Amino acid sequence: MEDIEDLLAGGGGAGVPPGFRLPVAGAVGVNPKQKKEKITHTIPKASLSIPGTQTIYMKTFGCSHNQSDSEYMGGQLSAFGYVLSDDPDEADLWLINTCTVKSPSQSAMNTLITKCRSAKKPLVVAGCVPQGSRDLKELEGVSIVGVQQIDRVVEVVEETLKGHEVRLLTRRTLPALDLPKVRKNKFVEILPINVGCLGACTYCKTKHARGHLGSYTVESLMGRVRAVIADGVKEIWLSSEDTGAYGRDIGVNLPILLNAIVAVLPSDGSTMLRIGMTNPPYILEHLKEIAHVLCHPCVYSFLHVPVQSGSDSILTAMKREYTVSEFRTVVDTLIELVPGMQIATDIICGFPGETDEDFARTVDLIREYKFAQVHISQFYPRPGTLAARMKKVPSTVVKKRSRELTTVFESFVPYVGMEGKVERIWITEFATDGVHLVGHTKGYIQVLVIGPETMLGLSPMAKITSVGRWSVFGEVIEVLNQANAVERGVDQFSHCSSLDSSCSKEQRACEMTSCCGQVQEVEKKVSTPKYEAKLNLVGWVLRKRKSNSRIMEKGSAMEFEGNQNKAQNCLLEWSTVDKGLLGGVLVSLLTILALSLYLGTRSF
Structure with a gap:
């Protein structure tokens, strides 16, 4: 079946509202540009009852951007009456949102597709796999929703339930941000700020799917931020394939967006902002501005900056467009300027051409910085990428290096010394053990506490009682509401957004501690001799x-x-x-x- 796109009379689909139910004749057919005989695939038909009365099973693979896409698709389906279920057996149709970053994710997709066909369920596949590899054998006879067509998922589902195969893959505009949404976590809004990237990494398949950089406007993102705050969201995650590249296609940049967002966040610190993954090349130009925003009391002092390798020769082979020295500059600057800064990074073990010396440099880099979070991956050649044609490192060597680096990483104890500290935390979910609640400090360190479900969405003060390898444990000592949060001085530091970059590290550290509700530091600051010397006797x-x-x-x-x-x-x-x-x-x-x-x- 050829791609089916913009099939209204006259072509173009412009002006069609998201989720508009097109007539069967207009929604299903062959792209008119292709002069081929129309081919129809028969899909096992579900009940031909009134559209919007069926149950949909959704499964999502991959990154937070994919999760956001699924939440948007779920929101539209719910708005049209469909019931979302976690039980595939009771569903009338399966919707799989796929990830193409690693081979295991695509293998999991293939397994799920096989199960769906065995269960004789209608199937819709969305995400990066069909967008980047439309001719996969596993996708034959399957309806497809492209990554920029998520606002038309209702059309695709309805036609698939009728037994038609629909493929929507090509589009030049971004989906609207104000679509209905069903969040996996009602307290967390995953906000895509752009799609695609400016890079050309030799191993990356995602670029094939998400394409070149396309940024949302500052105004549209601000509108979404205001809406989700009013909806009770307590964390906003900025998400994209490369957050640092934001706005370069529309004449703005990431600091402009961040400063606009923090200006509308509640002054009591009840809603926090988390900045998404950014590659070194684009953050280098705005290091001080980004550090300045990370100091804001309503922004987590946390950033995900992938390095991928500690060897410049491997970074060149990857076409990462930065050196190890430049990565160090990013990390060192942020740690120096942002109190309590936490940085996560990524490593690929066994990239083609990686020697023992190259790998040793990577190990040394991780040992030196002792990152609390390191995502370690073995190299997987992705079809259609340049790296797939490079000479591979033997799989036994790749696995050995992965195990060695994992052992080095797990030898760190990053949270030692936190025992007894009092931190403000933001609680948004239950832990997987079903007993603890999960909160995060301003440095985005995971804190596990015990408390009632009513504590979800709150921002209490917690005393750290013990530390573990991956998280710390604490006990809630005071639940802050807006009134006593203001009393503790949280709103007094709204001027953080205008702090001069020349402020001393001690001043910023004092203000940051105070933003977290510990006003004792404020009192110490006021009573310093330097301050008193400026006062006249009268x-x-x-x-x-x-x-x-x-x-x-x-x-x-x-x-x-x-x-x-x-x-x-x-x-x-x-x-x-x-x-x-x-x-x-x-x-x-x-x-x-x-x-x-x-x-x-x-x-x-």
């Missing part, structure tokens, strides 16, 4: 008097009501410090007066 006395009066006013209400005259006397009492200061001022004035009289007498 101003200090007035502040002291005002402070004493405020303390007195907060005394026992019953005591003040019992003896109002006594309360007034208390407010007028002079402390020893006050008396000493006043005496000093009077002595100084008398001395000056005496000197003036003496000098005046001598002159006369």
Whole structure:
């Protein structure tokens, strides 16, 4: 079956609302540009009852961008009455959203397709596999939704349920961001800011599927952010194939977008922003600006920056467009400028041409930085990529190197020293053990706590009780609401978005700690000698008097009501410090007066 695209009379499909139910004759057919005989594949038919009454089983493979696409497709199907189910047996149709990054993911897709056919269920395949490899044998007779056609999934599902094969793969515009959405986690919004990338990595199949860079406008993304905040979302994940490349096709850049988003985040820190994966070449140009945003109290101090190899020769073979030295610059700068900065990275073991020396450099790099998160992958040649034609490293060597690097990585204990610390955490989900709740610190360190389900979506203070290899354990000591979050000084640091890059590391660290609700650091900052030296004597006395009066006013209400005259006397009492200061001022004035009289007498 040829691709079926824009089949309304006159071609083009422009102006068709997302999910518009096209007539059968208009929705199914052959691309008019192809002068081939029409071929019809018969798919086992589900019940031909009213559209929108069937049950859909959805399975998603791959990255957060894929997850977001599935949530959008699920939202549209739900809006048209379809029921989403996690049980494939009770479903009338299966919808599989695929990933083409690694061979195992595609193998899992093939297994699922085989099961679907054995169960004689209608099938729709979406995602990167059909988009990047449309002629796969496994996809014969299967309806397909392309990565930029997710806003037409309802059409594809309805026609597939009627026994037709539909393929929508070609489009030049991005799907709208305001489509209905069913989130896997109602507290987390995965927001795609662009699709595709500017790179040409020799091993990457995703570029074949997602294509060249295409960015959403700042205005459309801002609109989505405002909408999801109003909807109760507590975490916003910016997602794309390369976050750092955002906006280069439309004349803006990532710092412009980030500053626009943080400006509308709630000042009480109830909704956090997580910046997605970015490759080194594009973040290098904006390191200080990105570090500045990562210091903001409503932005996780966390970034995923893949390095892939510690060898420049391998990075060149991969066409990664940066050197190990440049990667180090990114990491070192962020760690220096952002208090509590956490960085995750990726490594590919056994890339074609990788020698023992190349691999040793990679091991040394990981040992040096002791990253808390490292995603280690064995090289898998992807069909159609340049690397697939390169001379391969023996599979036994690849597996050995993968095991060795994993052992090195797991020898680190990154969270030692956190015991006893009090951190503000953001809780968004249950742990897989079904007992703990999962929260994250501002550095996006996973904290497991025990608490009621009602704590989901909240941002409490937690004391770290113990640490593990992959996460830490804590106990909730105080649940913050908007009122006491503001009282703790969270909103006082909304000026973080305008901090001068020349601020000292100590100043930023102080402000960051305070943003997390620990106002003790704020008080220390105010009482430093440098600050006190700037105050004049009279101003200090007035502040002291005002402070004493405020303390007195907060005394026992019953005591003040019992003896109002006594309360007034208390407010007028002079402390020893006050008396000493006043005496000093009077002595100084008398001395000056005496000197003036003496000098005046001598002159006369």
